[in-house]
Amino acid sequence: MDIFTTLVHQMKIMAYTIHFKLNDALYVKDPESSALGKQIVSLSIDLIYSLGFETFTFKKLAAEVGTTEATVYRYFENKHRLLLYIINWYWKYLDFQLNLQLKNITDSRKKLEKAIGLLTESISDDAEGMGYNKTALYEIVISESSKVYLIKDVEEINKHQVFKPYKELCSRIADIITDYCPSYPYPKSLSSTLIESSHLQQFFSLHLPGLTDVNEKNKSSYTQHFVSNLVFQTLDGNK
Amino acid sequence: MDIFTTLVHQMKIMAYTIHFKLNDALYVKDPESSALGKQIVSLSIDLIYSLGFETFTFKKLAAEVGTTEATVYRYFENKHRLLLYIINWYWKYLDFQLNLQLKNITDSRKKLEKAIGLLTESISDDAEGMGYNKTALYEIVISESSKVYLIKDVEEINKHQVFKPYKELCSRIADIITDYCPSYPYPKSLSSTLIESSHLQQFFSLHLPGLTDVNEKNKSSYTQHFVSNLVFQTLDGNK
DNA sequence: TCAATAACAATAGTAATACTATCTTTTTTG
DNA sequence: CAAAAAAGATAGTATTACTATTGTTATTGA
Numbered sequence: 104m105d106i107f108t109t110l111v112h113q114m115k116i117m118a119y120t121i122h123f124k125l126n127d128a129l130y131v132k133d134p135e136s137s138a139l140g141k142q143i144v145s146l147s148i149d150l151i152y153s154l155g156f157e158t159f160t161f162k163k164l165a166a167e168v169g170t171t172e173a174t175v176y177r178y179f180e181n182k183h184r185l186l187l188y189i190i191n192w193y194w195k196y197l198d199f200q201l202n203l204q205l206k207n208i209t210d211s212r213k214k215l216e217k218a219i220g221l222l223t224e225s226i227s228d229d230a231e232g233m234g235y236n237k238t239a240l241y242e243i244v245i246s247e248s249s250k251v252y253l254i255k256d257v258e259e260i261n262k263h264q265v266f267k268p269y270k271e272l273c274s275r276i277a278d279i280i281t282d283y284c285p286s287y288p289y290p291k292s293l294s295s296t297l298i299e300s301s302h303l304q305q306f307f308s309l310h311l312p313g314l315t316d317v318n319e320k321n322k323s324s325y326t327q328h329f330v331s332n333l334v335f336q337t338l339d340g341n342k
Numbered sequence: 343m344d345i346f347t348t349l350v351h352q353m354k355i356m357a358y359t360i361h362f363k364l365n366d367a368l369y370v371k372d373p374e375s376s377a378l379g380k381q382i383v384s385l386s387i388d389l390i391y392s393l394g395f396e397t398f399t400f401k402k403l404a405a406e407v408g409t410t411e412a413t414v415y416r417y418f419e420n421k422h423r424l425l426l427y428i429i430n431w432y433w434k435y436l437d438f439q440l441n442l443q444l445k446n447i448t449d450s451r452k453k454l455e456k457a458i459g460l461l462t463e464s465i466s467d468d469a470e471g472m473g474y475n476k477t478a479l480y481e482i483v484i485s486e487s488s489k490v491y492l493i494k495d496v497e498e499i500n501k502h503q504v505f506k507p508y509k510e511l512c513s514r515i516a517d518i519i520t521d522y523c524p525s526y527p528y529p530k531s532l533s534s535t536l537i538e539s540s541h542l543q544q545f546f547s548l549h550l551p552g553l554t555d556v557n558e559k560n561k562s563s564y565t566q567h568f569v570s571n572l573v574f575q576t577l578d579g580n581k
Numbered sequence: 582t583c584a585a586t587a588a589c590a591a592t593a594g595t596a597a598t599a600c601t602a603t604c605t606t607t608t609t610t611g
Numbered sequence: 612c613a614a615a616a617a618a619g620a621t622a623g624t625a626t627t628a629c630t631a632t633t634g635t636t637a638t639t640g641a
Contacts, residue, residue, distance in 0.1 A: 137618095139618080155493060155494030155495075161598090161600085170619075171621085173601085173621090177618080181599075181600085246492055247492070252549075252550065253486065253489065254394060254396065255393065255394030256394075257549045258549055261549070261550060269553070270552050288555065291552070292543060292546075292556075295542075295554065296572070300535045300538070300539060304531060307531075311491065311496065313509050314530060314533075316531050317531075333532070333572070336575055336577075337571065339579055340575030340576075340579050376588080378589080400627090400629085410592090412589090412590085412631090413588090415628090416588085
């Protein structure tokens with residue numbers, strides 16, 4: 104059984120909705136186990152997107168869901184864990200999409216190109232079966248995802264495997280990198296840099312364009328081209 | 343008058359302590375204008391370092407300084423502004439150090455190498471005249487700096503020029519990049535990527551090493567070598 | 582040098598946040 | 612149908628993030 108088939112087995116696909124089983128250190132009660140739980144996650148994505156993570160509170164979320172704060176706390180310990188849950192879901196989703204789209208590609212350069220396309224969102228993979236507001240989720244990933252690890256107790260929560268999906272995504276891309284250029288000494292570092300700088304350049308090009316070389320002409324494909332150039336020149340120079 | 347001389351003129355150097363005049367949108371009352379203000383900034387660096395930004399409060403800071411919360415509020419509107427002040431100070435400091443160390447170098451490759459060295463802290467520039475706890479400040483920059491712009495109202499606060507020192511640092515490095523490789527189309531993007539990924543890889547190598555290729559052997563120079571390879575292969579490939 | 586004024590300390594208070602606890606009602610399930 | 616689990620309703624606490632007021636001590640500038 105190949106790794107992709109294994110992944111498919113880990114999910115249940117029902118009526119166009121993908122379910123990922125996430126690490127139970129992320130929640131108190133599995134939000135996938137009830138309609139209310141799903142609503143909490145779904146509406147939290149919309150609310151974090153519109154308020155920003157700092158301004159987002161469980162009280163506001165409860166009002167949105169039509170329930171009470173206490174009920175939200177029955178699902179998630181605090182808002183950081185909820186964000187971590189959302190970001191983990193996204194990492195799993197991306198890993199899944201990557202496998203799906205790489206399945207029939209044999210050329211490692213094409214694989215890397217596809218991965219960059221996915222990360223920079225230049226591939227319009229349909230949001231069929233996603234269940235959540237895709238725009239909101241992607242914006243949250245860009246603006247808030249680094250807040251899940253940029254905390255004092257990273258190492259403590261890391262023990263509970265909460266970064267496993269991220270590490271798996273990072274490893275998968277690192278493997279493609281090594282496949283493309285076996286002599287390159289930093290495949291994982293380049294992979295994490297690729298993931299993070301894709302997001303960061305998207306953020307900068309939208310909100311602080313002076314930190315980038317984005318302009319009216321290259322706008323739509325700027326991040327993809329910049330990151331693509333960065334990765335391939337680096338690897339080709341290390342061949 | 344060259345740009346470096348201009349910069350020197352912008353500062354006053356007194357008894358080994360460097361003072362930078364920072365944007366007054368950052369504070370209510372200039373902390374450089376009193377001994378208490380300096381204490382507030384200095385001890386906030388120690389406290390943010392030891393508690394992490396999320397756990398850090400003005401009440402705790404006031405206790406540390408031996409004053410009251412109300413007094414701290416007379417200097418800074420809130421803790422986000424204080425962090426922004428600290429990070430701005432660091433950006434100005436780095437820009438100053440960069441100019442100082444690049445002064446007598448003519449070769450653009452050597453200039454870039456020096457810049458990378460400074461960003462990855464592999465150059466032990468003496469902390470003489472810094473006035474603050476250098477280790478704490480550098481750790482804050484690595485772990486907390488992105489929180490100053492990853493907020494909902496980035497564009498609003500950007501109007502007050504609070505990211506100017508960052509943009510200046512980014513531009514300065516971008517100019518060296520263009521000097522080294524005039525045909526490279528993304529000098530500012532590469533510059534911001536260089537700055538941010540230097541910090542991120544330092545963070546990952548310390549706290550989530552599985553996302554990098556750090557090991558016992560390359561530990562001390564890992565980030566510098568990775569980033570150096572990334573930048574030079576990218577630029578050499580675009581010549 | 583004295584009078585004004587700014588700086589700071591001390592204290593108090595408010596609204597919101599981040600929770601926890603308890604009790605009742607509803608829903609699920611064995 | 613009974614037991615158990617989930618959710619609703621309500622209440623309450625500690626901490627955070629401020630604002631306001633008043634009195635005292637430095638500073639400074641006429």
